[in-house]
Amino acid sequence: MRIALASFGSLGDLHPILAIAVAAQARGHDVAVAASPNYEDNVRRAGVEFYPLRPAIPWDPIRLAYYFDMRRGPERLLREVAFAELPNTHADLRSLAKGADLLVVGELLYTAPIVAEEIGIPWMNVVLAPTSFLSASDPCVLAPAPFLYPFRHLGKWIHQLAYMAGRIQGRLWAKEFFAFRRRLGLPAGPNPIFDSKHSPYGTLAMFPSFFAKAQTDWPSSTLQTGFPYFEQPSLPVDRVVADFLGSGEPPLVFTLGSIVAHFEPDFYREAYEAAIRLQRRAILLTGCGAIRIGRSNPKILAVDYARLHEILPRSAAVVHAGGIGTCGEALRAGIPSVIIPFSFDQPDNAQRMKRLGVAEILSRRSIKATAIAIKLEHVLRDPSYTLRARNCANQINNDPTMDLVLDKMESLRASVE
Incomplete structure (x- = not known):
């Protein structure tokens, strides 16, 4: 079977798609992945x-901050990026899906069902975080309306009312989508944000119960x-990071992921000071050379990038923005988190981690060394945070995630032959 997979967004969006692709290849399937040229x-x-x-995520720090605004960010990303480039996205998805037996897409790729119907193949969508379901029975923290x-x-009623209002607003955001469908000779169709982004062939909810x-x-x-854990198979272990991990007590890890780091430089300077205050070793993952701390200390290592699955199991705690991938890695490593959510799914992920008893939350408006240190000291001194995180890790290690995913894809393919 040839499987075409597509991802729009950050590395956190791409890595789960690559995890599926690599597992599918290991089973003997032919795969291809479409993503940003970056x-x-x-x-x-x-x-x-x-x-x-297309489209590619803009890497200009000012534009990134604009799209990660807590209240307006989702609207801006949808209107000005996802919907604005629908013809290009559609053309690129068609090129990817030509000759495929199955199309699998992540978030914001709203022309996927059109492409699948044009080519005559089934499609599936991947949901990485619970907030994407917009459930009224398990309400999420909505970034625009926390x-x-x-x-x-x-x-349920209060969130059902909120989603009704969201549907009305969403149709306004999606006017370019409806216009694009009409240019293809199709009816406007349902609301792509709320009512048609999930495939009738299968939606993969890629997080544990x-x-x-x-x-x-x-x-x-x-x-x-x-x-869905992805481990880059051909990258060697960074010797500087490995040597640092082996030279003392488990460090603290500070990371904002592959995007937020570009527009929040103060975080790393405050993180540096927080580690000094706590007299703890630390690793600062500053993101693609975006940040330079301007200071040095033998107990603190600042590097552009390190693979979380290699460093978190040997760390004491992690401070991060609450992306679903980093939450999953912290849980797999069995260590507590301090989460500073910015936008999109991050506020909801942070709240779920807090409810699990494995994390504390710090407002992005409170990124100061003192505040970071207080939150870290709390999760480090109370052993229940680590105990509960380790319990989550034990459950994760027994999950047959990729077998479930590939069995579903193979059974779908067999059912439509």
Whole structure:
């Protein structure tokens, strides 16, 4: 079977798609992955055929901060990036899917069902974080409207009303999508943000049930698996990082991921000071050379990048932005987190980690060394945070995630032959 996979977004969005691709190749399937041209090397290093996919995420720090605004960021990303370049995205997805037996896509690739129908193949969508389901029975923290979350215990109705309003607003955001469908001779169709982004052939909910239980208002075609871990197979271990890990007590790790680091430089300077205050060793993952600390200390290592699955199991705690991939790695490593959420799914992921008892949350408006140090000291001194994180790790290590995913894809292919 030839499987075409596509990812829009950051490395955190791409890595789960690559995890599926590598596992599918190991089972003997032919795979190809479409992603931003910025990530061509990442895909090819995994031994996977690459296709370019537009639009690309802008890397200018000012533009990144603009799209990561807590309240307006999702609207801006949808209107000005995802929907604005629909013809290009559609053309690139068609090139990828030509000759494929199955199309599998991540978030924001709204022309995938059109492409699949044009080519005559089934399609599936991948959901990496619970917030994508917009469930009223398990309400998420909505980045544009976090004030709704405290009312979740009043019942479904308040979030059902909020989603009704969101549907109206979403149709306004998606006017370019409806115009594009009409240019193809198709009816406007349902709301792509709320009502048609999940495939009737199968939706993969790629997080474990202890993180978010399946809900009755999820699509009936949903298969819940577990976190999709990807380990870049051909990259050597960084000797500087390995030597640092082996030269003393488990360090603290500070990271904002592959995107946020570009527009939040103060975080790393405050993180440096927090580690000094706590008298702890630390690793600062500053992201693609985006940040230079300007100071040096033998107990603190600043590097552009290190693979989390290699360093977190040997670390004491991690401070991060709450991306679902980093949450999954922290849980797999069995260490506590301090989470500073910025936008999109991060506020909801952070709240779920806190409810699990494995994390504390710090507002992005409170990125100061003192505040970071206080939160870290709390999760380090109370052993229950680490105990609960290790319990999560034990559950993760027994998850047959990729077997479930590939079994589903193979059974789908067999059912349509």
